[in-house]
Every structure is written in C-alpha cells, then in structure tokens.
Amino acid sequence: MGEAFGIKAPEKKVDIATHIHVKDDGPKRSLLYIKTADRPGLLLEIIKIMADINVNVESTEIDTEGFVAKDTFHVSYQGATLNTSLSQVLIKCLRYYLRRPETDGESY
Numbered sequence: 001m002g003e004a005f006g007i008k009a010p011e012k013k014v015d016i017a018t019h020i021h022v023k024d025d026g027p028k029r030s031l032l033y034i035k036t037a038d039r040p041g042l043l044l045e046i047i048k049i050m051a052d053i054n055v056n057v058e059s060t061e062i063d064t065e066g067f068v069a070k071d072t073f074h075v076s077y078q079g080a081t082l083n084t085s086l087s088q089v090l091i092k093c094l095r096y097y098l099r100r101p102e103t104d105g106e107s108y
Contacts, residue, residue, distance in 0.1 A: 015037075016036065016037040016067060016068055017035075018034075018035070018036040018037070018095060018098045018099060019033075019034070019035040019036070020032070020033070020034050020035075020036075020091045020094050020095060020098075021033045022082060022087040022090065022091060024081045025074060025081070026081075027080075027081065028076060028079060028080060028081065029058055029074050029075060029076040029081060030074075030075050030076065030081045030082040030087070031072065031073070031074060031075075032072070032073040032074075032075050032090070033070075033071075033072050033073075034046065034069070034070075034071045034072075034073075034094065034098070035068065035069070035070050035071075036068075036069055036098045037067055037068065037069070038064050038066075038067055038068060038069040042069055042098075043062065043071070045097055045098070046071065046073075046094065046098075049090075049093050049094055049097060050073075050075065050090070052093075053086070053089060053090060053093065054077065054078075055075050055076070055077055055082065055086070055090060056075060056076050056077065057073055057074070057075055058074045058075065058076060059073075059074045060072065060073050060074070
C-alpha cells in the first residue's frame with residue numbers, strides 16, 4: 001500500500017523489539033501502548049485483534065518514527081477498564097501477531 005504513495009518497505013530486516021503495556025486510564029477505559037516495528041497493514045492487524053476479543057477502541061494516537069510505530073489506544077470492554085485477565089489475553093494475542101514478519105489475512 002505504501003508503494004502507491006512512493007514509499008517502499010525496507011529491503012533489509014529491521015530488528016525492533018515489541019513492547020506492549022496496558023494500564024487503567026480512569027474508571028471507564030484503559031490505555032494500551034504498543035511499540036513495534038512499523039510495516040504496511042500494522043494498524044489494521046491491531047484493530048482486528050482487538051475486535052476479535054470485543055475490546056472497543058475509543059481513541060488513538062498514532063506515531064511513527066523511522067521504522068518504529070508507537071501507538072497509544074484508549075480502550076474499554078463493555079464500558080469499563082480491561083480487567084487483568086483480559087489485559088493478559090490482549091497482550092498475548094498482540095505479541096503473537098506482531099512478532100510475525102507478515103501476517104496472513106486468512107489467519108484471523
């Protein structure tokens with residue numbers, strides 16, 4: 001997709017560690033912070049994962065610095081903050097998919 005705008009993906013592999021944190025952001029939402037290697041379709045992958053486990057995205061702050069995506073999501077589950085169990089499920093799902101260099105669209 002980026003090639004349509006004159007942006008090409010890097011030819012060599014970029015090794016960037018993935019960091020994911022969830023914390024409460026008030027009584028009705030949580031803050032999800034993701035730092036990972038940027039790639040085409042990354043935001044779509046993240047949103048699909050959250051939708052699959054019924055986590056609602058209320059707002060986002062998207063930042064890209066070079067090859068690094070630093071994304072912040074204000075999220076909730078049924079109008080409340082994410083509990084510890086759901087936070088762990090979300091983090092594990094995101095780690096699994098974000099470690100893969102390319103995610104097949106049919107794997108969802």
